[in-house]
Amino acid sequence: LVHLQHVSRVYEMGRLQVVALRDVDVAIQSGEFVAVLGPSGSGKSTLMHIVGCLDRPTSGQYTLAGTPVAALDDDRLAALRSRAIGFVFQSYNLLARTNALENVAAPLLYQGVSRRERYRRARAALERLGLGDRVDHSPAELSGGQQQRVAIARALVTDPALILADEPTGNLASDQGAEVLSLFRELHSAGRTIVLITHDQEVAAAAGRQIHIRDGSIAAGEIAA
Amino acid sequence: LVHLQHVSRVYEMGRLQVVALRDVDVAIQSGEFVAVLGPSGSGKSTLMHIVGCLDRPTSGQYTLAGTPVAALDDDRLAALRSRAIGFVFQSYNLLARTNALENVAAPLLYQGVSRRERYRRARAALERLGLGDRVDHSPAELSGGQQQRVAIARALVTDPALILADEPTGNLASDQGAEVLSLFRELHSAGRTIVLITHDQEVAAAAGRQIHIRDGSIAAGEIAA
Numbered sequence A, B: 001l002v003h004l005q006h007v008s009r010v011y012e013m014g015r016l017q018v019v020a021l022r023d024v025d026v027a028i029q030s031g032e033f034v035a036v037l038g039p040s041g042s043g044k045s046t047l048m049h050i051v052g053c054l055d056r057p058t059s060g061q062y063t064l065a066g067t068p069v070a071a072l073d074d075d076r077l078a079a080l081r082s083r084a085i086g087f088v089f090q091s092y093n094l095l096a097r098t099n100a101l102e103n104v105a106a107p108l109l110y111q112g113v114s115r116r117e118r119y120r121r122a123r124a125a126l127e128r129l130g131l132g133d134r135v136d137h138s139p140a141e142l143s144g145g146q147q148q149r150v151a152i153a154r155a156l157v158t159d160p161a162l163i164l165a166d167e168p169t170g171n172l173a174s175d176q177g178a179e180v181l182s183l184f185r186e187l188h189s190a191g192r193t194i195v196l197i198t199h200d201q202e203v204a205a206a207a208g209r210q211i212h213i214r215d216g217s218i219a220a221g222e223i224a225a
């Protein structure tokens, strides 16, 4: 499903260059549950943005379900992304002055789903995450952990084949974190592919395989499940 | 130092009311290290914003170092806050398009410190948090965990007597989280008062006392150290 070969990502900052990813090879089969771990600043989110077609590699090849991503223009990339990939951002990226229901329903706008059906599915996703009584709250009227759960509901509402989650339980106490993890396990056993960045050992242990990143490089020995 | 009596905080949302804190009594002595725990949405950040003079109670009394906070107008409250309190926000609240050095130096502007001295102290605080090589990066050019450490450096740069931290290690892997915790312990043994919201059991165990909040109320039996 996901295949990166010799992928690097370099940020230009005036005269300086910051190497976020350095010659990275990653292969993720359809239906896998993979955890990505590494210190702060090691390149985890950068890797995830590339896998999620939100950013392009500086060099190297990325093929998604057999298609070379470099061959797709921005419109076709956006269409592929909105149909096949659900993304939970590390900083949530919720729309301000928009309530939780509308935030969660937004990805369905591109799928041609009726307004009534969009809101029905969005409400169901929010209830699944324990936020049935917060559907009318905007991000500023929600706690940090509630915003995080809205971001998770939004990533799942289109029922995507590939789910990418960047520290999805970072702001949740252990019981709510465990509920989110059991939701991901359920989606995995229903055949979804899940790639999840975490520094929580319990969450990492739930995955079938772990990828360790340090200073932009993948540590050896990660291929075994 | 911090004394809340019968404090409530109610948010108005059109016709609805959301009770975030309900009749809360909290007393924190100068020099204590206290952890605040509770599920997502239970009122932890709301409590911290009131203690930090960033928000006012709907009812009840709050006295800080013997002064009733209700008697202070907004200007005197802001002066007290910028001199005596360091705050690490759950969502960092860094200034966009402003590099890490300027973000960290900003609180010193109100203290009448020379530009040269502001930058010297800001650089030292960033180096203390392992970000000596990221001083020129704006928040968009930093990872999540790096942004969190910039927010911590900014809270400490004025050497405040009271440090309030809202999930300060939420985005940090265990080794960097441990470094932040040892920094807080150092500040505590130097006599600073620390109140820290966390869901990480190891961090909570470092505190002398724990306060548990659930649905806006403090659970009984938290007074013992």
Ligand SMILES: Nc1ncnc2c1ncn2[C@@H]1O[C@H](COP(=O)(O)OP(=O)(O)OP(=O)(O)O)[C@@H](O)[C@H]1O
Binding pocket: A134, A137, A140, A141, A142, A143, A144, A145, A146, A171, B011, B012, B013, B018, B019, B020, B038, B039, B040, B041, B042, B043, B044, B045, B046, B047, B090
């Ligand atoms: N502006 C607001 N309007 C209405 N309700 C609000 C507002 N801000 C917060 N709330 C509600 O108040 C309650 C307490 O929020 P608070 O941010 O204090 O929770 P918290 O304990 O910090 O949670 P978390 O661990 O998720 O950060 C939540 O249920 C939240 O939905």
Ligand SMILES: Nc1ncnc2c1ncn2[C@@H]1O[C@H](COP(=O)(O)OP(=O)(O)OP(=O)(O)O)[C@@H](O)[C@H]1O
Binding pocket: A011, A012, A013, A018, A019, A020, A038, A039, A040, A041, A042, A043, A044, A045, A046, A047, A090, B134, B137, B140, B141, B142, B143, B144, B145, B146, B171
């Ligand atoms: N726009 C940018 N310009 C320059 N450097 C950047 C930019 N974005 C990220 N970086 C750098 O790239 C490196 C990798 O960042 P990334 O966000 O992938 O880390 P991460 O592993 O997700 O860390 P964290 O656990 O703290 O979220 C970091 O050192 C960061 O400072």
Ligand SMILES: [Mg+2]
Binding pocket: A044, A045, A046, A090, A166, B143, B144, B145
């Ligand atoms: Mg990251």
Ligand SMILES: [Mg+2]
Binding pocket: A143, A144, A145, B044, B045, B046, B090, B166
């Ligand atoms: Mg909070």
